[in-house]
Amino acid sequence: MQRIDNGCNSQGRDALTRRAGQTALLALVLLTSQGSRAEPGNHGMLFVHGALTEGACLLEMSSAYQDIWLGETTTSSLAVPGNRTQPVAFQLRLRDCTRMGAAIRDTRLGYRLWDAYQPAVTVSFTAPADADNPQLVQVQGAEGLGLRLLDADNRDVRLGSRSRPQLLALGDNGLQFYVMAERTRAPLLAGAYRAAIDFRLNYD
Numbered sequence: 001m002q003r004i005d006n007g008c009n010s011q012g013r014d015a016l017t018r019r020a021g022q023t024a025l026l027a028l029v030l031l032t033s034q035g036s037r038a039e040p041g042n043h044g045m046l047f048v049h050g051a052l053t054e055g056a057c058l059l060e061m062s063s064a065y066q067d068i069w070l071g072e073t074t075t076s077s078l079a080v081p082g083n084r085t086q087p088v089a090f091q092l093r094l095r096d097c098t099r100m101g102a103a104i105r106d107t108r109l110g111y112r113l114w115d116a117y118q119p120a121v122t123v124s125f126t127a128p129a130d131a132d133n134p135q136l137v138q139v140q141g142a143e144g145l146g147l148r149l150l151d152a153d154n155r156d157v158r159l160g161s162r163s164r165p166q167l168l169a170l171g172d173n174g175l176q177f178y179v180m181a182e183r184t185r186a187p188l189l190a191g192a193y194r195a196a197i198d199f200r201l202n203y204d
Helices: 009-034
Strands: 087-095 100-107 111-117 120-126 145-151 173-184 198-202
Touching: 087 198, 100 120, 120 173
Parallel strands: none
Antiparallel strands: 087 173, 100 111, 120 198, 145 173
């Protein structure tokens, strides 16, 4: 006997095939999600952070936070206002200085330092000023003295103002400054003294 296919059986088989395929796909998705599920004690998270800074160089971390010891000073060595202790040098180390050119103004002398390739920098120091001599940094713990800052050429560094601009070589550089104690007009009162001085590098 000849079987006549009227199309209904074919459509039914197609529907069954589609349902079977969907079931298999759902089972695969479930297995995959279960397999990728993190088990306690076997996973964690990374918190990544950084900083995008402006300028031609990077300041070394060892230079960013420094502890400078001026030593012990006798009151007799600071008997007269203006007497100073021996200067103590410190450096601001810069690394990876890149070529960017320079056009930076010397605010003290009024000229502009310019170079097509080398970067230039100024440094500004800020701290509470001594009440008797605003050129000096105020100290805590002793009286009758303040701190004076000098640049590499032994010129005074004015608080709140930019230092003289310096051209930088490509690569690594060191900016040298000095700090010392200086007698003021106030009566001397001995004690362990301290001061916090902020600084900022300026490339413009």
